[in-house]
Amino acid sequence: MFRTPSPADPTELTGKRAFVTGGSRGIGAAIVQRLLDGGATVVTTARTATDETPKAATFIQGDISTLAGVLELTAAALDQLGGVDIVVNNAGAARTHLGGISSIPDEEWLDALDLNYLSAIRVTNALLPALREAGAGGAIINISSAAALMPVPPLAHYGAAKAALNAYGKALATELAPAGIRVATLLPGHVITPGADVINQTFADAMDVSLADITAGVPLGRPGDPRDIAEAVAYLASDRAQWVTGVTLTIDGGQLPII
Template sequence: MGGGWIDLGGRRAVVTGGTKGVGEAVVAALLDAGASVVTGARSRPGTLPEAVRFVAADLMSLEGCNAFARFAEAELGGVDILVNVLGGSGAPGGGFAALDDEIWMNEINQNLMAAVRIDRALVPGMIARGSGVVIHVTSIQHELPLPESTTAYAAAKAALATYSKALSKQVAPDGVRVVRVSPGWVETAAAVRLAERLAEQAGTDYEGGKRIIMDSLGGIPFGRPAKPREVADLVAFLVSPRAAAITGTEYVIDGGTVPTV
């Protein structure tokens, strides 16, 4: 496609976590803008667009990350855009005492090390070519953690943000941009299921379930969560030539949730 306000025709893109949620929306947005896209997951979902090049890989492991990167380089002949979306939390409630070493390492592998490993494999090629864009999807929880259940997730995202800033300073002289996108609550399929479950427990409807989540965040001044495509459209802009002078910074998309400057 391409040719619109954001034109990524001829660009070669890699998206981690691209089979659901925000990642799925990012894949669609990049395809719409004309990019060639590679993504991967443990198994191929039935909803993946035919144009996407897919590899089965476990990005929670070093071996899986390396296999994913090798596939992307071989399929695309080089990578111009890398969007590290993979993330999430499977930690139980109960605060810090409920988080054993295994849970901590799972949260760190998913939310920090997958991006570190994929960058380590693919960014050198960008440096050699003198151009490229890396997006790290972090979270507002790196500055607004929820101690009941997401301490490890928030800490891993904080580490990702710091790492991202350091990487941006190192590779900017080589023509490679590194930018963070920090969403608040996004109305993904998983978020919908959570709201529905909370609504059922509280004896209310879906909107009531959403309100419970928003209240737990201290409120969302905009009155609703972001849509996955809204986050994806921000990513598409940031990887495009229209954002050519932007690097080393963070773009928050949270409807005003974070209450501080």
């Protein structure tokens, strides 16, 4: 069971303006709430809001799978925020194909790249001028996946797109370091979210085991909670991480082998 940490410092991110994609539920909603708890002003986006979407954030409906959609969305976000200091590229999803790699249709490879990789590039490029204008201290945090390091055939398209995101984050960190803008990439493992539950249930049904069996075996004794990822984002977005950039951090309770 997730143990609630000490209350967040409500002033740590005061004055910071954050934009979070995929913030309507799951990991994204937890990130939005944690940034709000730290004192940041937050705009978030998804195709639809849900009951999980933090009410204190400004929600803008949008589609980041196209350049036109991103440009419209980021312009609206900057109008609300007046600038930006923190960008969290969290949006991501994929469908499971139990038939393996050859059963994944061409359009789903393209969709996986658009949503899980290219969307982050589009959002970042659109917001970079505002990040640079804000000066040193900005942070870009990309939410990748442990599937980028240990891909499985039914989700090869998802793992490949997230692996590309990892490489992009490394290169971007090098380029932006002279401007004082930091870049980090987080790789969540088995985190209990609505989207992950659908994927895990598909695997469980195929193997004739329970959903709990799929998420068992984590060395730290439990699957992840969205707040586990949100806490890492809050650290990386804060001045506590002012000398941290270019990192790729796996957060999985010790499930992946050390490589």
